[in-house]
Amino acid sequence: MVGYFAVFSIFPVLFGFTLSLTDYDLLDPPNWVGLDNFRNLLADRLFLTAFANTLIFVAGATVPVWVASLLAALLFDQIFRGRNLLKTVFFLPVLPPVVVVAVVWRMLLHPNGVVTWLAGAWRGVTEIDWLSNTVLAPLSMIVVHDWAAIPFFMLIWLAGLAGIPPELRDAAHIDGATPVQTFWHIDLPQLRSTAVLVAALSTINAFQTFTLQYVLSPDPGGPANSTLVLGLLVLKYGFQYFRMGDAAAVSAVMFAMILAVTAAQLRFNRRAS
């Protein structure tokens, strides 16, 4: 088993780092180029665009998700009639695989499709380019991503909320605390590790995004590279241009960013405990 991980996990990582220092193109034997690939990336407009797009996507896929999923969890943590049924219905977007999410939303976001009807019908607008406008397309990606991510992270918050000892809330209630006070002074401090987890996990997931940009967009990464993210650039360099060295260099940059997030998460958790 250790052999399996060595062959299919550890070796490829080391091989990938080596690859990022070469100019391998699948045909000719690789030449050693040192850090040239990384140096070139700094001047590569495609890479800089993808880097910026990824950061924008990460911003849109973390903060709103963090807030909305917490609100959803607080709502569904209350006791009211029909709660379980509505919670299950709310949770449905978690079920379909990402590709299905992308295909379904591609239909919904058709220029004269359902979302246009919902958003524009009252003003007589009948056509909106959700996916072929350089401003709207990246926003659409974020909205679709968040739609599937919010119910998932609600689940994590609910697990955190379930871990709060009920005595704490009862005591606060007896002391005459309002629900808002209870939330700020009892729930939130108890939810600290959950809060860090949701922030870290949503950031890591967002850095790796690529399926939505590949399938949802009529032209992967388009229009005009406005939805080109790092994950898509790896695919483009590696399997479209066969520039394996550059693709591996882009992967290495992604890995570094994800490791930084993981390190930040560990630090936050250590400080909390």
Next chain:
Amino acid sequence: MRARPRAQLLLFLGALAAAVVFAFPIWFMITSAFKAEPEIQAIPIHWLPHDFQWLGRFREAAEFAPLWRYFLNSTLLSLVHVVVTVFFGALAGFGFAKYRFPGRGFLFFFVICTLMIPFQILVVPLFIEVKAFGWDNSYPGLIIPGMMNAFGVFMMRQYASELPDELLEAGRIDGAGEFHMFLRIVLPLLLPALVSLAIIVFIWSWGAFLWPLVIVQDRELNVLAVGLTNYSQPYQHAPMWGAAMAASTVATIPIACLFVFFQRYFIKGLTAAAVKG
């Protein structure tokens, strides 16, 4: 704490609104799988198909591309991943939890390290490696990389370490061999955790997109996730939304079934997978 009637109503309405907004795309996907093409595009939308198509759109999807072949490939891939990860995860997790051997700490660290590696880092070097094995565009190339997930080892070690040592001692006194004991005593006790693990691995493998996309070229070898794009962006052909929605529904059914029949394990699995980091 139970809220007062007025607050109850407000909570209910808020939850209802949230549920409707979030479930609407799923509703639209399923109903559209039974609509004729013009009805899918109809504005204002049709909440239910007026002219119910029965399985017509599913048949159309299967004629345009080998939908059932995709489904079988996805099933094969996911089941192999589930069986391998669950069995070896339980075996290794049990070993790490209950046996002391030299290098245990290092080996466990080694396994956990593989958990932190995002797949996109692996895809290029792994592709070159698998191609060198001559496995590109084949079932072994599609299935073997990624069939053993270190998360299984990690999760099973946690559950196995909670098993009481006395139970294993009792087994040894009764003269059970170590592997026999694993099969007869440990596996049944771990069963709930194994089910959660199996579900989460199934979800991951069923939805896998990047690896099948790069490693397989033949239509007949493709999985459902990649095959789906045939309908939404067909080559030199207008998008076929009815067939796309029918195929999307087919791709969602297995996971929906797991959710309906194993809801508690499903939620446990998802939560455990999130907390791994």
